[in-house]
Amino acid sequence: MLNSLRSIVQEVNAARDLPKALAIIVSRVKRAMQTQVCSVYLRGPNDEFVLMATEGLQQQAVGQVRMAPGQGLVGRVVTREEPVNLEDAESHPAYQYFPETGEERFSSFLGVPIIHHRQVLGVLVVQQSERRRFDEGDEAFLVTMSAQLAGVIAHAEATGTMVAVGAAAEQARFAGVSGAPGIAIGESVVVAPLADLKGVPYQQCDDIAAELEFFQRCLNAVRDDIRDLGTQLEERLNREERALFDAYLAMLDDAALGGEVTAKIREGTCAPYAWSEVILEHENNFAGMHDAYLRERATDVRDLGRRVLAYLQESNQSCKIYPDNTILIGDELTASMLGEVPEDKLVGLVSVQGSGNSHVAILARAMGIPTVMGAVDLPYTRMDGRPVIVDGYKGAVYSDPSKQLRKHYRAIAEEERELVKGLEALKDLPCETLDKYRLPLWVNTGLMADVVRSLERGAEGVGLYRTEVPFLLRDRFPSEEEQRIIYREQLEAFAPHTVTMRTLDIGGDKALPYFPIEEDNPFLGWRGIRVTLDHPEIFLAQIRAMIKASSGLDNLRILLPMISSVSELEQSKALIYRAYHELLEEGYEVHLPPLGVMIEVPAAVYQARELAARVDFLSVGSNDLTQYLLAVDRNNARVAGQYQAFHPAVLRALQQVVNDGHTQGVSVGICGELAGDPGAAILLMAMGYDVLSMNATNLPKVKSVIRAINLEQAEVLLEEVMHLVDAEQVRARIDQMLLETGVNRVVRPLEIDA
Ligand code: PEP
Ligand code: MG
Numbered sequence: 001m002l003n004s005l006r007s008i009v010q011e012v013n014a015a016r017d018l019p020k021a022l023a024i025i026v027s028r029v030k031r032a033m034q035t036q037v038c039s040v041y042l043r044g045p046n047d048e049f050v051l052m053a054t055e056g057l058q059q060q061a062v063g064q065v066r067m068a069p070g071q072g073l074v075g076r077v078v079t080r081e082e083p084v085n086l087e088d089a090e091s092h093p094a095y096q097y098f099p100e101t102g103e104e105r106f107s108s109f110l111g112v113p114i115i116h117h118r119q120v121l122g123v124l125v126v127q128q129s130e131r132r133r134f135d136e137g138d139e140a141f142l143v144t145m146s147a148q149l150a151g152v153i154a155h156a157e158a159t160g161t162m163v164a165v166g167a168a169a170e171q172a173r174f175a176g177v178s179g180a181p182g183i184a185i186g187e188s189v190v191v192a193p194l195a196d197l198k199g200v201p202y203q204q205c206d207d208i209a210a211e212l213e214f215f216q217r218c219l220n221a222v223r224d225d226i227r228d229l230g231t232q233l234e235e236r237l238n239r240e241e242r243a244l245f246d247a248y249l250a251m252l253d254d255a256a257l258g259g260e261v262t263a264k265i266r267e268g269t270c271a272p273y274a275w276s277e278v279i280l281e282h283e284n285n286f287a288g289m290h291d292a293y294l295r296e297r298a299t300d301v302r303d304l305g306r307r308v309l310a311y312l313q314e315s316n317q318s319c320k321i322y323p324d325n326t327i328l329i330g331d332e333l334t335a336s337m338l339g340e341v342p343e344d345k346l347v348g349l350v351s352v353q354g355s356g357n358s359h360v361a362i363l364a365r366a367m368g369i370p371t372v373m374g375a376v377d378l379p380y381t382r383m384d385g386r387p388v389i390v391d392g393y394k395g396a397v398y399s400d401p402s403k404q405l406r407k408h409y410r411a412i413a414e415e416e417r418e419l420v421k422g423l424e425a426l427k428d429l430p431c432e433t434l435d436k437y438r439l440p441l442w443v444n445t446g447l448m449a450d451v452v453r454s455l456e457r458g459a460e461g462v463g464l465y466r467t468e469v470p471f472l473l474r475d476r477f478p479s480e481e482e483q484r485i486i487y488r489e490q491l492e493a494f495a496p497h498t499v500t501m502r503t504l505d506i507g508g509d510k511a512l513p514y515f516p517i518e519e520d521n522p523f524l525g526w527r528g529i530r531v532t533l534d535h536p537e538i539f540l541a542q543i544r545a546m547i548k549a550s551s552g553l554d555n556l557r558i559l560l561p562m563i564s565s566v567s568e569l570e571q572s573k574a575l576i577y578r579a580y581h582e583l584l585e586e587g588y589e590v591h592l593p594p595l596g597v598m599i600e601v602p603a604a605v606y607q608a609r610e611l612a613a614r615v616d617f618l619s620v621g622s623n624d625l626t627q628y629l630l631a632v633d634r635n636n637a638r639v640a641g642q643y644q645a646f647h648p649a650v651l652r653a654l655q656q657v658v659n660d661g662h663t664q665g666v667s668v669g670i671c672g673e674l675a676g677d678p679g680a681a682i683l684l685m686a687m688g689y690d691v692l693s694m695n696a697t698n699l700p701k702v703k704s705v706i707r708a709i710n711l712e713q714a715e716v717l718l719e720e721v722m723h724l725v726d727a728e729q730v731r732a733r734i735d736q737m738l739l740e741t742g743v744n745r746v747v748r749p750l751e752i753d754a
Helices: 002-014 018-033 072-080 136-160 208-236 239-251 257-266 271-287 292-317 335-339 359-367 403-424 449-456 468-472 480-494 529-534 536-549 566-585 602-606 608-612 622-630 637-642 648-663 678-687 699-706 711-721 727-741
Strands: 037-043 049-055 084-086 108-116 119-128 172-175 177-180 183-191 326-330 346-351 371-373 387-391 396-399 441-445 462-466 499-502 556-560 595-599 617-620 667-670 691-694
Touching: 002 018, 002 136, 002 271, 018 037, 018 049, 018 119, 018 136, 049 072, 049 119, 072 084, 072 108, 072 119, 108 136, 119 136, 177 346, 177 359, 183 346, 183 403, 208 239, 208 257, 208 271, 208 292, 239 292, 257 271, 271 292, 326 335, 326 387, 335 359, 335 468, 346 359, 346 387, 359 371, 359 441, 359 449, 371 387, 387 403, 403 699, 441 449, 441 699, 449 480, 462 480, 462 691, 480 499, 480 536, 529 536, 529 566, 536 556, 536 566, 556 566, 566 595, 566 608, 595 602, 595 608, 602 608, 602 622, 602 648, 608 617, 608 648, 617 648, 622 648, 648 667, 648 678, 648 727, 678 691, 678 699, 678 711, 678 727, 691 699, 711 727
Parallel strands: 183 326, 326 346, 346 371, 441 462, 441 691, 462 499, 499 556, 556 595, 595 617, 617 667, 667 691
Antiparallel strands: 037 049, 037 119, 084 108, 108 119, 172 396, 177 371, 183 387, 387 396
């Protein structure tokens, strides 16, 4: 059973369009369950469930038979959201007869819902003429099948709504979550890691002769590589093993894979996509075979596939042209992918993986680039070159938008520009409430470009400089001197204001390309201070570079990430003192900078007093603290809805940290994304936070809200929300207050009803 399940899902996965996927499902499930009928009904327009594919019923019924929820047995499966298993279907009161199906021959009926993201997408049905109830095993098999297929069908459905570039494409909407607010209207450019067979963007080719020649050139290059490899290994391999190289060479021939790809190119498909399609199909065929030896051959096909693809893509890389309004789309966008697009051309981002708190989203917010994360059903490989709208407020992506929709969004973008212009006037005004309570607003930085943006928006200091960003954009660790130069630039740009530099915080979703950390559970693994304490050479070089860079400016503070115990803090302090004393001995005129810890792990919340007693300041990292308190992976789109920064448990922790920090007389700030949410900023001010540090884009919005209220109002609001029991209630109460104060438009400037 498990083998059947796996091979059916694999085959369906490889189908590149919905009709193919459905045809595979009905034929393979029918065979695996040895029934006479298997059919799939899918939700169509008007919410009716339409027969989309069948084996066993009359083909003319496809597209004709449709049932509303509650109507007929299929409709009953939909409303119950549970299997319906009947020995004698006809005698059931809900049974409805459709003559075009010819189903009077079939007595027993088993229908299970196909559910994706809590929504019934369709119904999978098996029937047979013999009057007997399908047994428990059958039911369990079909339920498992349907659960596995739901995501694949949703994806194939989404792909089905897209037609080839150049034809009259239909507008399609894909939901994700907001990564960075704002609207972007542009043309998509799909990025994928090289040699990823499943991520090759679909492109048409105009010059077929040139494409065929290019393909042959790449095949020849791989042939040469394989021959070289064969010669190098000749001595070490036996005859059988050497035969593998000949098999590889044969596979590339026109009579084999090469020929199939050539045919696709002749139809106008670009070589990399045509190649990946053929390889995936063959890989799947092998993977689904019963014979273990043949199944293993899937690995060979994949390996060969990657080798050729690397050549096909490599030659395309250097000439990558980015349109003026590039919307970068990828399965999993990374900071370095953003770095490759010229800054003036990048207007929007869409990532299939990840959520609003992934680091790439944080970077996008800092850069002010509208972003949608977790667009899990987006058929991204089919998106290259398409016109796209990114709605970073709602977390939605539109492909091939209609004229009307473009007009609508252009108006919104214009209104947004006006709003930003209006906020510019606040730059030189202090961040204080109507009753003159001062709350310093600082910025989070990482890129050099952040400096200008931050100063333009009137930042009064840097609460978090993410040193990993310059590390991420390189292909090796930067040397101590290279680091010193980068840090000096930051410190000079903001002097005399404070710059809080956090020591290297890698791990989790921040992997350095040259220092990979492979873990099953990276957010609970080797992250932040755990990595650098294990590598004192990296830590010491960084601390030395920071302290040297601050010479004569003295506006540096050092911040330690992911501290979960006092001993980690003590070990870090020992290394910092060591670096400092080394520098003094070497003759540098430097001072020991103030030291702080991030409170971003629940253990640190409960030890905030002990930690505060040993440092100069605390800074709450609410991004991680929320994920760890709520046990919700900040990077996982599936649980993005459960990542609630306004969860009462988070609010209580935030209040406790500030209270405990103050008992020790240290300053307590917050540098998680929550600080940049104007509604949250009101609560944080009332809790007593001494400084809020946020992305530069949000700073003027927060300032304008703080300037529109008085401290007492904020305290009353806090008192009220601390009694509420869930995040939605908290959010609603804050929104209501913003509305009453008349500053709601600053927070969410535009109600978009597209
Ligand atoms: C945080 O966790 O809140 C934080 C500021 O650090 P980062 O987002 O870089 O993990
Ligand atoms: Mg963090």
